[in-house]
Amino acid sequence: MVEQGQALDWPRYSHGTYASQQAKAKAAKLGMWVGNFEAPWDWRASHADGAAPSSQPLRIISRRQVAQSSYSCEPRRYCxxxxxxxxxxxxxxxxxxxxxxxxxxxxxxxxxLC
Structure with a gap:
């Protein structure tokens, strides 16, 4: 899952076991690495006081993102x-x-196609 960008290497527990797979997925912009995000443990640490997340401006969604959201993994596709x-x-x-x-x-x- 780490190799496909569907999970993170959590060094606290894995001791970097999956670091190289994560680096490859990140370089290839696979899965969660397509965009930017904050690792869950970093988010939790910054909100440890129980405060609600700060209000962020609304994100504008492009037509491309709307089109992507219409894709589905079911049924399986071929080229x-x-x-x-x-x-x-x-x-x-x-x-x-x-x-x-x-x-x-x-x-x-x-x-x-590509």
Whole structure:
């Protein structure tokens, strides 16, 4: 899961066992590494006093993000069923079977589209 960007290496408990897999996922912008976020343990530490999170400005959602939200991991897709590189990348980053779209494991899914 760490390798696909679906989980974090928590050094406190793993002692860095998954650090290299996390670095690869982060470099390839897989899963949660597509955007920015705060690690759960960092968020908890900054809110340890029980205070509610500070109000943040509303985030504007782009058309691209809306389109991405319409993708689904069910049913499984094959490159012949994918209509764009963006869609293929979303499946690669978010679906358990997404790696099958990257046959040569170079980080580029459905190379005929991308």
């Amino acid at each position: 012949s069923q994918v209509s764009s590189c963006e869609e293929a990348r979303w499946y690669l980053a978010n679906c358990s079977w997404g790696g099958k779209l990257d046959r040569d494991k170079d980080g580029i899914p459905c190379e005929g």
